[in-house]
Amino acid sequence: MTEADPTDEISDLEDRIAALAEIAERCRKYILASKIAIGGGAALLLITILGLFGTGQTAALGSVALVLGGIVSLGSNVSTLRQTDEAIGAAEARRSALISSFDLRVVADTPMKLV
Template identity: 85%
Template structure:
């Protein structure tokens, strides 16, 4: 391999893409959990306001905290997911550019021998 050979750099970029994909997947899980927290907190607040289960002010405050925490977590993870997806796109573009610089050769199959 020559010094101009970008295969090592391509391997590094692919490893970075895999790491970014793991981060993106984790963000998606946190986004789902945040949405569940918002929905659960809103439902608990509604139940508390209507007095259906006889819960007190502590439950109302807890449900408000759950909704607010879910909103903050959702916003943070959506932002991180967008940045991560942008970084993945940039890395894939760089990888494609490096691959296009490689002088690829077509390897033909050897003819089969019949016994």
């Protein structure tokens, strides 16, 4: 077996980083939606407790479900985001190590000829 080409591994790592970045962005959107659900549920519960707008027991039960669902969704997505950020960091560190293993040379500044 031959050793894999480092440029191929770097390309694979960049694809993985891009995919993980999409997952992280999706988690951020769900976190925002979860915070909105928690706030909306808390506001609806307060309105129900104060008896404003003639809301009933169904609204109170729905608001509690909205708050609890928001809390569960928030916790799940925060932990997924942390894991994704750690995976991105590890992939970026591996990519950096691969790039630094190349024997790079500095190209001198020379005027370019216009054709």
